[in-house]
Amino acid sequence: MQEIWTIQALVEWTTNRFAREGFEHPRLEAEVLLAHVLDADRVHLYVNYHQPVNQEERQRFRELVHRRLQGQPVAYLVGYREFYSLRFEVGxxxxxxxPETELLVDVVLDLAGRGEPSHCIADVGTGSGAIAVTLARHLPRSSLWAIDLSAPALDIAQRNIARHGVEERVTLLHGDLLEPLEKRGLALDMVVANLPYVPSAEASELGKGLLRYEPRVALDGGHDGLALYRRLIPQAGRMLVPGGYLVVEIDHRQGQAMLGLLQEFSEVSVLPDLTGRDRVVVARKGGAESADPLLQGRPPLP
Ligand SMILES: C[S@@+](CC[C@H](N)C(=O)[O-])C[C@H]1O[C@@H](n2cnc3c(N)ncnc32)[C@H](O)[C@@H]1O
Incomplete structure (x- = not known):
């Protein structure tokens, strides 16, 4: 008798296969791929759990599973990733x-919510534009400059900016760190960055294995991972208004070193992510009144 492949059977088979491969979220990934093939959302899978999947759909699903098993990220296979409950094209x-970068956005929104309602914010190393677009959506009176060195990233960011209807307030710039803005002589209220911070030796290993499909320019942060932040910090120091903030994502082992690099800033704090590991550094430029309660939430590392 011919075996009937239902949605349930496909999800369970693929979940087991992905779990054996050691994937972190085997069921979620199986569901996202199947929902994509069926042109539906994941709720559809549960509502139609016992429905058979036709041969043509199974063939397309099999191809995606195969590519996933070769290491391609699910987000590249389906062409998008959710970030802060918004959908971003990726490729x-x-x-x-x-997901850990959502903490960076939380921190910026928290800081922005306490000050002036309008801000001028730079997102350095914008990639897909996820941070800049999310901030623009949540801070409707702010204007954002989103900068990246990578032309393919800027193409995708441009489409994400249009998709979320924030073209009027997010300007893309091609260039190295804050250089394109420094030329314009702008003053910034905040500089936000999730720049590459993986030490080169680790980036090489990851580039051969787990992260082999993602661009090296998005990962490699030089010998100790801090080469780009070392250059960004003095630029931000020059371009921020007094009392302005630099907010950056780091590797959990870099908190102490970042404190050393940020001595010119008046208040500096290293904030942990949900796993309790250092993840975001907030530094405030001197010259403005009143210490910020967020920055007093946690004492600097000894
Ligand atoms: C870790 S990815 C982060 C992307 C995005 N901000 C996010 O959080 O998903 C770092 C980004 O920085 C960009 N980048 C690397 N070096 C840069 C530089 N010197 N100036 C500007 N952007 C740079 C890369 O092209 C990449 O898009």
Missing amino acids: PGVLVPR
Whole structure:
């Protein structure tokens, strides 16, 4: 008798296969791929759990599963990733936005909510534009400059900016760190960055293995991972208004070193992510009144 492949059977088979491969979210990934093939959302899978899947759909699903097993990120296979409950186009040439980066956005929104309602914010190394677009959507009176060195990333960011209707307030610039803005002589209220911070030796290993499909320029942060932040910090120091903030994502082992690099800033704090590991550094430029309660939430590392 011919075996009937239902949605349930396909999800369960693929979940087991992905789990054996050691994937972190085997069921979620199986569901996202199947929902994509069926041109539906994941709720559809549960509502139609016992429906058979036709041969043509199974063939397309099999191809995606095969490519996933070769290491291609699910987000590249389906062409998008959710970030801060918004959908972002992604593809080869751009880093897939990571859930931990949502903390960076939380921190910026928290800081922005306490000050002036309108801000001028730079997102350095914007990639897919996930941070800049999310901030523009949540801060409707702010204007954002989103900068990247990578032309393929800027193409995707441009489409994400249009998709979320924030073209009027997010300007894309091609260039190295804050250089394109420094030329314009702008003053910034905030500089936000999730720049590459993986030490080169690790980036090489990841580039051969787990992250082999993601662009090296989005990962490699030089010998200790801090080469780009080392250059960004003095630029930000020059371009921020007094009392302005620099907010950056780091590797959990870099908090101490970042404190050393940020001595020119008046208040500096290293904030942990949900796993309790250092993830975001907030530094405030001197010259403005009143210490910020967020920055007093946690003492600097000894
Ligand atoms: C870790 S990815 C982050 C992308 C995005 N901000 C996010 O959080 O998903 C770092 C980005 O920085 C860009 N980049 C690397 N070096 C740069 C530089 N010197 N100036 C500007 N952007 C740079 C890369 O092209 C990449 O898009």
